[in-house]
Amino acid sequence: LAKTTQPISMDSYEGQEVNITCSHNNIATNDYITWYQQFPSQGPRFIIQGYKTKVTNEVASLFIPADRKSSTLSLPRVSLSDTAVYYCLVGDMRGSSNTGKLIFGQGTTLQVKP
């Protein structure tokens, strides 16, 4: 099981770019890296997923170096509504028959200030 390590908390200001890094030193060949966002009293919500290099969608970018032992979630121009907990999840998310245990790390609490 790939264990993940993230900073416990981060602060930012509206309009800034925020980068949250996750370490996953024992990532396996079939593992994907997925980031989730969670607001208070809600279930986590999918943000972005990648296997290697860079992935971009309408809300974020995900940077994965060649050795895949870490990843960085980039949120461009954050707003107050981006204040949430962000989780990095590493696992065989696209396993053909069994995704196995999907273990979350402790997450990063992002506080965006005006």
Next chain:
Amino acid sequence: NAGVTQTPKFQVLKTGQSMTLQCAQDMNHNSMYWYRQDPGMGLRLIYYSASEGTTDKGEVPNGYNVSRLNKREFSLRLESAAPSQTSVYFCASILTGGFSGELFFGEGSRLTVL
């Protein structure tokens, strides 16, 4: 399209009482998961089911039992509730071999054990 539905949304129990949390998904997903989240903490895996008829322990299975009733439904039972089981419980599901590899969550069931 309801996604992942959990019932009940709120429950208060007395120590020693039993109850079952219900989870159903309508996305034809193979794998289903139960997590608990204590106040200010991350998600911890209780049990998961890779497919109908199979279940496996997660990080914190003690005090819980599960049943994968059919492909749609995955229930979590507390046989003798304890105050330490006061938490928010999230059910999640994922399609194995799927292109998206996205874990979908329910809105949570908030359990208080007195």
